[in-house]
Amino acid sequence: MLLSLALIIALLVNVWVLLALWFHRPHGAVLRYVPIGLWVLIWGTAVMYLFRAHYLPAALWLCSGLAPVLIWWFGVLPKGQGDWAxxxxxxxxxxxxxxxxxxxxxxxxxxxxxxxxxxxxxxxxxxxxxxxxxxxxxxxxxxxxxxxxxxxxxxxxxxxxxxxxxxxxxxxxxxxxxxxxxxxxxxxxxxxxxxxxxxxxxxxxxxxxxxxxxxxxxxxxxxxxxxxxxxxxxxxxxxxxxxxxxxxxxxxxxxxxxxxxxxxxxxxxxxxxxxxxxxxxxxxxxxxxxxxxxxxxxxxxxxxxxxxxxxxxxxxxxxxxxxxxx
Known part of the structure; x- marks a missing residue:
């Protein structure tokens, strides 16, 4: 039961982060998918720990990746400037x-x-x-x-x-x-x-x-x-x-x-x-x-x-x- 709940939470967090990063991908071709790749690596490691019932390491890995994402997210502000249609x-x-x-x-x-x-x-x-x-x-x-x-x-x-x-x-x-x-x-x-x-x-x-x-x-x-x-x-x-x-x-x-x-x-x-x-x-x-x-x-x-x-x-x-x- 605990594993199922933890997996659902991890999955929801993963979907939200992936969509947030996808819609704010860097414009440079080289770095375009680097943030998404890093997040997938961190999230995959956390899930691996979950399946082994190592809940504390799983939580630490998930939080270590989520914290900088949240800091970045709250720093995304409207600019009022752009190459508008x-x-x-x-x-x-x-x-x-x-x-x-x-x-x-x-x-x-x-x-x-x-x-x-x-x-x-x-x-x-x-x-x-x-x-x-x-x-x-x-x-x-x-x-x-x-x-x-x-x-x-x-x-x-x-x-x-x-x-x-x-x-x-x-x-x-x-x-x-x-x-x-x-x-x-x-x-x-x-x-x-x-x-x-x-x-x-x-x-x-x-x-x-x-x-x-x-x-x-x-x-x-x-x-x-x-x-x-x-x-x-x-x-x-x-x-x-x-x-x-x-x-x-x-x-x-x-x-x-x-x-x-x-x-x-x-x-x-x-x-x-x-x-x-x-x-x-x-x-x-x-x-x-x-x-x-x-x-x-x-x-x-x-x-x-x-x-x-x-x-x-x-x-x-x-x-x-x-x-x-x-």
Missing amino acids: DDMAYTTTGVVDSDRLALQRVRSFNWSTNDIYQQNWVSREYDLSDLQTVDMITSFWGLRPIAHVLVSFGFGNDRYLTFSVEIRRLRNESFSILGGFFKHFELNIVASEERDIVLVRTNCRDEDAFLYRTRIGPDEGCELLLGFVAAANQLAAKPRFYHTLKANCTTIVFALARRIHPQLPLDYRLLLSGYLDEYIYGLGGLQPGYSLAELRERGRITDRAREAGDCAEFSRRIREGVPGCD
Whole structure:
């Protein structure tokens, strides 16, 4: 029994250390796998002692290897600097002056394909008293339980500002769910025009997107918007890591929403973001008079986005037939 428990603990420690070292491999070709090799040697020696029922030497060997790994791990800090992918090059920041919101580094790319695009980072000003609506957009790229969540603020005259919590990818880097547990990605908050941030997902990355008009009113919407701005400003000043469970596109938004409604309950659908619409629907946060199935069917904007393409009326056209947007 003791041997089985010790082996399980040793195996769990081994998996964690191997993954941590794998996602932080040195860039140099010669040293790339040296830390992993050293750890395997130490861990293998500890397991050998375990099978011989020499528990104290086994524990000493395991601790001798784990201690420097933990010291290194707690020293891995976000830098806020890197050769970022072009669409993650900046964090949006903002300044509020009375009812005026001035944003810097709002993304306004023109996308031809996922690899061919025209870069534009612009400044935008908004009158907070013009804020009218808050929409939620979920975009699926693979497994049904997982979706990327965007929040879009409407200022009238088809003028929308969309916030997205993202991994801050390095150039030519891809998202990894496992990597998100091991300080592999930094966090980023980007504000963008829908003709950029929605179009690239539906038209260039073949994602499937759904738009829902929420029942968040202008006052609460303004609080949520300013929460995004404050979080982005803080992130720009003090970088932090993305975390697959604790700091992602859903949990960050939930934390901002909970400042407005502290009673919002925790729920597994905050982690399985593909079902976030079900969670909000159950709280009465979506348009009344429709079933969730109807809201999903009429809120699917993928085809309309592809038909609209890169046109000036993109935001209006993707909302055609969406409940609450008429």
